[in-house]
Amino acid sequence: MISADPVELIEQARGGSRTALARLLTFVESGGPRQLATASLAYRERAPYVVGITGPPGAGKSTLTDQLISVVLERASFDGADTFDQVSVLCVDPTSPFTGGAILGDRIRMQDHATNPHVFIRSMATRGHLGGLSLAVPDAVRVLGAANFRVVLVETVGVGQIEVEIASAADTTIVVVNPGWGDAMQANKAGLLEVADIFVINKADRAGVKETRRDLDQMLDLGGEHEWRPPILETVATDKTGVAELWNAVERHRTYLESGQLEDRRRARMSVELDKVLSATLRSRIGTLAHGDAYEAQINSLLAGTTDPYNAAEELLRDA
Amino acid sequence: MISADPVELIEQARGGSRTALARLLTFVESGGPRQLATASLAYRERAPYVVGITGPPGAGKSTLTDQLISVVLERASFDGADTFDQVSVLCVDPTSPFTGGAILGDRIRMQDHATNPHVFIRSMATRGHLGGLSLAVPDAVRVLGAANFRVVLVETVGVGQIEVEIASAADTTIVVVNPGWGDAMQANKAGLLEVADIFVINKADRAGVKETRRDLDQMLDLGGEHEWRPPILETVATDKTGVAELWNAVERHRTYLESGQLEDRRRARMSVELDKVLSATLRSRIGTLAHGDAYEAQINSLLAGTTDPYNAAEELLRDA
Numbered sequence: 001m002i003s004a005d006p007v008e009l010i011e012q013a014r015g016g017s018r019t020a021l022a023r024l025l026t027f028v029e030s031g032g033p034r035q036l037a038t039a040s041l042a043y044r045e046r047a048p049y050v051v052g053i054t055g056p057p058g059a060g061k062s063t064l065t066d067q068l069i070s071v072v073l074e075r076a077s078f079d080g081a082d083t084f085d086q087v088s089v090l091c092v093d094p095t096s097p098f099t100g101g102a103i104l105g106d107r108i109r110m111q112d113h114a115t116n117p118h119v120f121i122r123s124m125a126t127r128g129h130l131g132g133l134s135l136a137v138p139d140a141v142r143v144l145g146a147a148n149f150r151v152v153l154v155e156t157v158g159v160g161q162i163e164v165e166i167a168s169a170a171d172t173t174i175v176v177v178n179p180g181w182g183d184a185m186q187a188n189k190a191g192l193l194e195v196a197d198i199f200v201i202n203k204a205d206r207a208g209v210k211e212t213r214r215d216l217d218q219m220l221d222l223g224g225e226h227e228w229r230p231p232i233l234e235t236v237a238t239d240k241t242g243v244a245e246l247w248n249a250v251e252r253h254r255t256y257l258e259s260g261q262l263e264d265r266r267r268a269r270m271s272v273e274l275d276k277v278l279s280a281t282l283r284s285r286i287g288t289l290a291h292g293d294a295y296e297a298q299i300n301s302l303l304a305g306t307t308d309p310y311n312a313a314e315e316l317l318r319d320a
Numbered sequence: 321m322i323s324a325d326p327v328e329l330i331e332q333a334r335g336g337s338r339t340a341l342a343r344l345l346t347f348v349e350s351g352g353p354r355q356l357a358t359a360s361l362a363y364r365e366r367a368p369y370v371v372g373i374t375g376p377p378g379a380g381k382s383t384l385t386d387q388l389i390s391v392v393l394e395r396a397s398f399d400g401a402d403t404f405d406q407v408s409v410l411c412v413d414p415t416s417p418f419t420g421g422a423i424l425g426d427r428i429r430m431q432d433h434a435t436n437p438h439v440f441i442r443s444m445a446t447r448g449h450l451g452g453l454s455l456a457v458p459d460a461v462r463v464l465g466a467a468n469f470r471v472v473l474v475e476t477v478g479v480g481q482i483e484v485e486i487a488s489a490a491d492t493t494i495v496v497v498n499p500g501w502g503d504a505m506q507a508n509k510a511g512l513l514e515v516a517d518i519f520v521i522n523k524a525d526r527a528g529v530k531e532t533r534r535d536l537d538q539m540l541d542l543g544g545e546h547e548w549r550p551p552i553l554e555t556v557a558t559d560k561t562g563v564a565e566l567w568n569a570v571e572r573h574r575t576y577l578e579s580g581q582l583e584d585r586r587r588a589r590m591s592v593e594l595d596k597v598l599s600a601t602l603r604s605r606i607g608t609l610a611h612g613d614a615y616e617a618q619i620n621s622l623l624a625g626t627t628d629p630y631n632a633a634e635e636l637l638r639d640a
Contacts, residue, residue: 138629267623274610275610278636278637281630283599290591
């Protein structure tokens, strides 16, 4: 029987119950029980390695993600203990609150991976989380970590500001483009360039690969010298060409980070997350403050000229 | 001698001291003494009538504002008690924190109006006000009200989001365009249309007035039926053509508002202002929270996995 208690649910999820895990993630989406975040800490032996996958719609991110799952699973069987033995995918679509499209996509994938106990695929939607998806996703990653997942792929459907922000709040961020992307992506190039640890030219069997690679190279040159220069890989996700090499690049980036940058990167990410939680908490207090009798009374006093906005705000905050 | 005490300064400003008034407004710009807002309430017999003037740079807003001052002053001498006997202008330029250009502009104007005790012209800059100009301006309007000004013209230099927001937080908002504005203003048309109570085609001695009028009329038609349809006036500010008629339109709009809408409009404006003060107060608390030892300690605990962001935020807010 599935529990309603987060602590028990985490135990059940660790025991392999996908139903318990699914319920936990529904809690997360709704900004659910606060004790969930606390409860998952107890099992946080090792934070999962998070890989963000972003790029314009239609670039083939879903297919690429599916193939990456297979590669990760193969590695686990071949290489033993030091690799990832459980892989999870979070599909994030901020534009579609109930992710009709993404859920359909998941079902198709599940045909490949549903029977594999080492794989868990989930669409993420906001169902009331106070900080939206940009806070729900790190919450979900913590739950997946507690449930023993060692790698989490976070895939976004597009390149909106929130999606890029979510995908880039990863240890390694993959930006997926297609040959000829330059024309379609003019507006977001700079943003994507900034967050990319790895570039992938997917659908590399089409014309224009050389020009796209040159384009990306030139932009990287403009960015100046960095310790890690994002490699540019080529894949044809539909027949798995280049996908193993892509995961090799992820592992190289992981090794690079673990030689010193990982701690800094996670610290910076944590600081961004904490600021968002602070801001969301305060925002929700304003939302509460800006309704109700006390607020109306202050507005009336303001219109009557018997108080000023600073005193009014101070009084509302004092009572909050 | 000029006091440093806001209450005394307000007394001195009411007594006609421009130096005291200037110092009060410098206090306002810097988000200065909180008691200032409270102090000015004591003299808030009647809120000044606020007229916002916005439009693209180069539309002739400054010249038009200068001419409006003259018209208001003439009306005061002719019409007696029920009109405005003191006029003040706030020149707002959010892009230039110390308003070098605007100050130069003021000096040129002051040659016309400096000796007139009924006129006060001031550039507004942000010098640390926690809510920026969109909160400093209503603060300044309250101070001017306390200092007996019965009409405040709020002129912005351009049509950026903040500037339109500031100019539209008025009782009557005038949008100034020029013949042929359509080409130059494509991006902001909708925003300007939404806030305009009165349209002015300035430089109406140039070609293209008819097309611009037709253009504005069509856009107003698209906006549907409203109780007040913004009139479209024509002026040549440099030789004062049409400026008296423009002020007539302001007075008509004022009469319209006073027949019922004014209270609602000021209530809505007050609510927007109070929400901004609440938000700015909370934001400044986050800024304080996101620095210092307590914050760093929470980040360390988060990285060590001994707390979660929600508990961390809660503890930081509790100590704030």
